[in-house]
Amino acid sequence: MKKRTLSRKEKIARNLLLALCFGFVVWASQGGPMPTAELTFRQMERTRFLARSEIMCTWETPLSVGELGTSSARAVLVGRYTDQIAVGCLFQLNNPFGNRLTLWPREEEITPVPLSALLQGEDGTLFHVLLFLEVPEEAAGAQATITGRIENAKEPVETIQGERWADGVWAFWFPIDSALTTDGDLKYGTKDLEGLPYTLELYRTDGGPLTEQEGTLPENFQPGVIYDPGLYDVLNDILLNQ
């Protein structure tokens, strides 16, 4: 019996089907990378056994891949649970591994969250970024002050004006001044803002005060977050001996 030859259309369909099947296997072997920040964040929730949160905010850097350093996150997503906040810091959008997700307690009023990743500005400067969540809608301006921050053996008192990322979400970018480096080897950790006292001042559209909140920034201890306890001993010794 003569073997039937596939028509051209049948061959095309066969090739596309095979490409789809093998392509799926290749994609699955990579952990199923997702094409967008939000889908990546959802995947991070799933694989970490977290429920689906309500996404409050998605921020993505305007810098291209070539402009962004490897130590800076390229996207930040904030998800809200009843009593907790989930913050995802994405370094690679299409890589399900290597991105960072942390949980923070949700405060009764405004919730402060120090990001567990550095962000990079357009001029290349790296920043510690502090988020305040569930800020009243009436706030037209915001200012945050952190005291006790240690950076490169100095203890600057810094007040930063905030920028609104989304409804109720304000971000404060605290620059890391590399010019203060003494021997070039001092490093900083992404936990530098945690545990420090802060003051948040909110202003109305007319510039008048809206509300003020003080407190201590929460700490989030997690293996894998850059944290060099020995560094703090060195810095403390330097400060004490100044």
Added chain:
Amino acid sequence: MGEKQERTPAEGWLDKATAGIRFGPDRREVRRELEEHLEDKALDFQRIFPGLTEDEAKERAAAEMGDPVEIGKELAKIHRPWLGYLWRASQVLLGLVLLSFLAEVGTLAPHAGIRSDREAEPGWVVEAAFAGQEPVRINNYTLWVEEAALIQGMGELHITWRAASPRFWEMPDGEFSQAWTAVDDRGTVYTSIWDQTWDGERMLPYVGSVQFTGALVWSGEQTVYGVPQEAQWIQINIETGEGTIPVVLEREETQ
């Protein structure tokens, strides 16, 4: 020498008849078929008129086959180029995907699970075995404890987890340490926060995270530190953001 060879009338006929087929492979295939047909006809003419040369026979055969321009128009209608290009594109796409697949094939084999700590330490003695209850479902995952053993004299409970999901490509990230806490029947609370496991003098009870490996059905080892030898049960709590899901491990009676 160097002069352009003149095309025979038969070749010219074939050129005109196939000129409208834009997709190269189709054009060559159709030309080949027409050429065979032409040659058959030419042979027939040579049988009928033995005095004809081969070229004369072909020329006559071509004339008999009809107007090449009209034939070319009909052939062009049948052999649309887009289908040919699509076919070629599907071949290229399949080739690229197969290359990617072959490059990945070494990583597709199920990884050997983490060698159990107990297999690596044959000197360890199991104080007591603990058994898990029914599997729990979290998101798309089904999680269950395959076995758990309290090591004598070390206060360590070694747990082997299994996980499965219809999304078989999404291996769970058990190393997300904020997911795990524990408590036992003696009131001991086990933290997953590494930095809170040392009080300056001794290690505090601590529940480690889980590194899953494997494919399709994943396995992972977890160690709970500081478990009293007399513990009758221990409850592992998995944080979901909206509360915790408990997995109770009960001490099995020794026979």
